[in-house]
Amino acid sequence: MNFKLIQNIAVSLLLARWRQTLVAAIGVTFSITMFITLLSFMSGLNDLLDGLILNRTPHVRLYKEIKASDFQPIDIQSKKTKQYNFIRSIKPKSERLEIQNSAAIIKNLKSDSRVLGVAPKVTAQVFYNVGVIEITGVINGIDPEAENKLFFFNDYVTEGNFMDLKNIPNSIILGKGAAEKMLAQVGDVVQITSSKGERLSLKVVGFFQSGLQDIDNVQSYASISTTQKLLGESNNYITDLQVKLNDILMAPDVAKEYQRIYEIQAIDIQTANSQFETGSSVRSLISYAVGVTLLIVAGFGIYNILNMMIYEKMDSIAILKAIGFSGKDVNRIFILIALSIGVFGGFLGLLGGFGLSAIIDQIPFNTNSLPTVKTYPINYNPKYYMIGTVFAIITTYLAGYFPSRKASKIDPVIIIRGK
Amino acid sequence: MSQIILEAQGISKSFHDPVTIPVLKNISFSLNKGEFVSVIGKSGCGKSTLLYILSTMDTDYEGNLIIDDVSMQGKDEGELAIVRNEKIGFVFQFHYLLNEFSVLENVMLPGQKLGKYSPKEIQERAYQKLKILGIEKEALKKPNQLSGGQKQRVAIARALINDPLIIMGDEPTGNLDKKNSEIVFDIFKELAENYGQSLLIVTHDNEFASRTQRIIEMQDGSIIRM
Numbered sequence: 001m002n003f004k005l006i007q008n009i010a011v012s013l014l015l016a017r018w019r020q021t022l023v024a025a026i027g028v029t030f031s032i033t034m035f036i037t038l039l040s041f042m043s044g045l046n047d048l049l050d051g052l053i054l055n056r057t058p059h060v061r062l063y064k065e066i067k068a069s070d071f072q073p074i075d076i077q078s079k080k081t082k083q084y085n086f087i088r089s090i091k092p093k094s095e096r097l098e099i100q101n102s103a104a105i106i107k108n109l110k111s112d113s114r115v116l117g118v119a120p121k122v123t124a125q126v127f128y129n130v131g132v133i134e135i136t137g138v139i140n141g142i143d144p145e146a147e148n149k150l151f152f153f154n155d156y157v158t159e160g161n162f163m164d165l166k167n168i169p170n171s172i173i174l175g176k177g178a179a180e181k182m183l184a185q186v187g188d189v190v191q192i193t194s195s196k197g198e199r200l201s202l203k204v205v206g207f208f209q210s211g212l213q214d215i216d217n218v219q220s221y222a223s224i225s226t227t228q229k230l231l232g233e234s235n236n237y238i239t240d241l242q243v244k245l246n247d248i249l250m251a252p253d254v255a256k257e258y259q260r261i262y263e264i265q266a267i268d269i270q271t272a273n274s275q276f277e278t279g280s281s282v283r284s285l286i287s288y289a290v291g292v293t294l295l296i297v298a299g300f301g302i303y304n305i306l307n308m309m310i311y312e313k314m315d316s317i318a319i320l321k322a323i324g325f326s327g328k329d330v331n332r333i334f335i336l337i338a339l340s341i342g343v344f345g346g347f348l349g350l351l352g353g354f355g356l357s358a359i360i361d362q363i364p365f366n367t368n369s370l371p372t373v374k375t376y377p378i379n380y381n382p383k384y385y386m387i388g389t390v391f392a393i394i395t396t397y398l399a400g401y402f403p404s405r406k407a408s409k410i411d412p413v414i415i416i417r418g419k
Numbered sequence: 420m421s422q423i424i425l426e427a428q429g430i431s432k433s434f435h436d437p438v439t440i441p442v443l444k445n446i447s448f449s450l451n452k453g454e455f456v457s458v459i460g461k462s463g464c465g466k467s468t469l470l471y472i473l474s475t476m477d478t479d480y481e482g483n484l485i486i487d488d489v490s491m492q493g494k495d496e497g498e499l500a501i502v503r504n505e506k507i508g509f510v511f512q513f514h515y516l517l518n519e520f521s522v523l524e525n526v527m528l529p530g531q532k533l534g535k536y537s538p539k540e541i542q543e544r545a546y547q548k549l550k551i552l553g554i555e556k557e558a559l560k561k562p563n564q565l566s567g568g569q570k571q572r573v574a575i576a577r578a579l580i581n582d583p584l585i586i587m588g589d590e591p592t593g594n595l596d597k598k599n600s601e602i603v604f605d606i607f608k609e610l611a612e613n614y615g616q617s618l619l620i621v622t623h624d625n626e627f628a629s630r631t632q633r634i635i636e637m638q639d640g641s642i643i644r645m
Contacts, residue, residue, distance in 0.1 A: 002532070002534060005528075005531045005532060005534075008531075012517075012519035012520060013519060015519070016518075016519045315515060316515075316517050316519075318515070319515035319516075319517070320517075320528075321476070321500065322474075322476060322503065322509050322511075322515070323503065323504065323509065323528065323529040323532070323577065324500050324501065324503045324504020324505070324529055324532050324533070325500060325504075325532060326496060326497040326500035326501070327496050327497070327500075328497055329500075329532075411476075412476050413471045413476050413477050416511055416513075416515070416589070417467060417471070
């Protein structure tokens with residue numbers, strides 16, 4: 001009953017100054033719109049840039065590293081003594097890059113519940129033969145299906161069909177940069193020389209463009225068996241195991257665990273690409289800062305308008321108090337006014353933010369480095385809408401709080417006697 | 420022996436800015452139910468100040484105020500607001516109607532705040548009060564469409580809506596012409612005689628005062644006749 005009455009009074013005061021109210025509400029609408037658009041756009045961009053690397057980077061990569069052993073023969077001798085050995089110029093022993101017992105490891109990894117999938121890979125250093133010139137390059141022998149499922153391989157194949165790697169024997173998908181240098185077209189046959197001197201003719205079935213020039217100039221893809229043949233290795237020769245986890249945050253722990261279990265090098269995505277996370281978080285921070293600033297400015301607008309309203313309605317406030325409304329009631333009336341401006345403006349702002357994001361999402365954005373992107377990226381995360389709503393309500397509440405308190409403290413005697 | 424509804428016990432008040440000036444000096448008196456009392460005195464004698472203390476709006480004073488056998492001492496702002504809402508009706512020199520609301524809604528406002536009756540009953544009662552004051556035809560108009568005399572009558576209707584223990588007036592006829600003053604006085608008189616309404620009216624109009632049942636005359640912050 002009492003609330004209804006307060007609501008009633010708040011509404012009439014609002015309507016009496018509906019123009020100012022509208023301006024205040026538009027201020028909130030504008031700031032929420034910009035807040036949401038900015039964050040959606042910025043985080044869309046972040047996702048895009050992160051995706052460039054992170055999508056294609058395994059969460060945990062298992063590989064064999066060529067390095068000198070930590071344990072040298074002399075250590076056996078000096079195990080129980082207090083000696084400390086200084087050994088200089090240690091060289092790694094002749095070792096193969098192959099992951100030993102890879103089939104068993106893959107089987108084991110696939111049964112791990114934390115693992116989304118495993119894609120084996122064979123990396124081969126090669127030379128692309130262009131006439132008499134040899135260009136250095138890398139061929140990744142992959143399982144096209146697993147690679148596509150886990151690392152969106154298809155998104156980066158700009159011409160041709162990635163499944164041809166599997167269907168057509170002795171086929172290759174060339175990096176865009178490498179292909180340009182070799183003047184190769186889809187359907188051409190290119191000559192590849194392995195680091196061990198083996199020569200192989202491979203049919204170009206597609207082009208690959210990652211968006212990172214350095215990679216596109218060097219890397220090409222072939223099937224695992226083709227690469228093994230190129231290296232002259234058996235069909236269980238695997239150099240890398242790329243593991244994608246269900247939860248990326250578990251990568252560091254999982255990597256440590258695998259390193260121990262399989263006695264193999266394991267690197268997690270966070271360690272390998274720490275710079276990306278930093279970049280993303282700084283960009284988000286900037287967008288939040290701008291968004292919050294906009295909201296605070298809108299808050300000052302509401303503050304001003306309420307202050308004006310209180311000056312104008314001083315008489316009404318005094319008489320309300322004289323006829324039995326307490327300071328608390330008056331306070332509630334003005335808080336309610338502020339909040340309705342906030343809620344109304346905020347709601348329109350949510351719609352506006354969604355609309356503006358949708359429009360930006362339609363703007364063409366073509367760039368050579370990003371073959372999969374056709375329009376500006378937008379992240380429609382509901383989180384931003386929630387934050388926007390909460391902020392709108394909090395700022396308008398604060399903006400209403402001080403004027404309302406002032407109104408509630410008005411002494412009716414002074415006003416009434418002042419006439 | 421008639422019932423005492425309002426009692427002032429040794430009320431004093433001083434203004435402290437810039438120097439301490441006593442405005443009210445040890446004022447004690449009581450009001451009985453159904454009395455029509457006027458407070459007169461020269462400008463600046465403290466009669467309005469006294470009224471605002473009696474009305475609970477001014478709490479900065481010494482002494483004790485008892486309304487309806489309850490001491491107002493130590494009550495907080497919210498509790499005093501309830502007392503005003505329930506037991507006191509106000510008529511000021513200026514009407515103080517809210518232009519955003521219709522006449523009827525203005526009259527209903529204190530009733531809605533009290534919340535003792537259903538909205539329908541409050542409306543019914545508001546009409547009834549407007550009828551007593553002869554302005555029920557204007558009920559749906561906005562206050563700014565009424566004449567000064569009519570507005571003052573609406574203000575009286577608003578004061579009556581909760582059947583207050585006492586109606587207090589601060590120069591209620593001060594802004595009105597002779598004719599309208601007459602009407603307002605007649606209304607007060609009728610309320611006192613026919614409805615047993617207690618009234619405490621501050622005025623500087625001696626003719627007005629002389630027709631009330633009891634006159635309290637003040638001078639320099641003290642009561643010199645009651």
